[in-house]
Amino acid sequence: MTDPTIKTCIVKNCTNKSNEGLFLGDLCAPCYEFITQGISKHSQAYRNCLYLLEERIKVIATTISLQNKWTSNDVIRMLNEVFK
Numbered sequence: 001m002t003d004p005t006i007k008t009c010i011v012k013n014c015t016n017k018s019n020e021g022l023f024l025g026d027l028c029a030p031c032y033e034f035i036t037q038g039i040s041k042h043s044q045a046y047r048n049c050l051y052l053l054e055e056r057i058k059v060i061a062t063t064i065s066l067q068n069k070w071t072s073n074d075v076i077r078m079l080n081e082v083f084k
């Protein structure tokens with residue numbers, strides 16, 4: 001049976017539960033730290049941002065490769081260097 005007092009972090013795809021560690025409101029501590037202070041690279045909030053950035057990089061890479069006749073993998077490699 002599920003304990004109704006146990007919350008799951010409200011960040012998309014985060015599975016941290018309030019009985020497993022520190023919670024601040026509806027957020028687990030790692031997601032809260034990332035959202036409020038830009039730290040905690042172990043949070044799902046950070047991974048969600050990374051995913052969006054990677055999707056954006058793919059679009060930029062495709063655009064640049066089409067304009068310059070480079071492969072998009074070449075461009076992704078270059079952009080990953082920049083975003084390291």
Ligand SMILES: [Zn+2]
Binds near residue numbers: 032
């Ligand atoms: Zn979380």
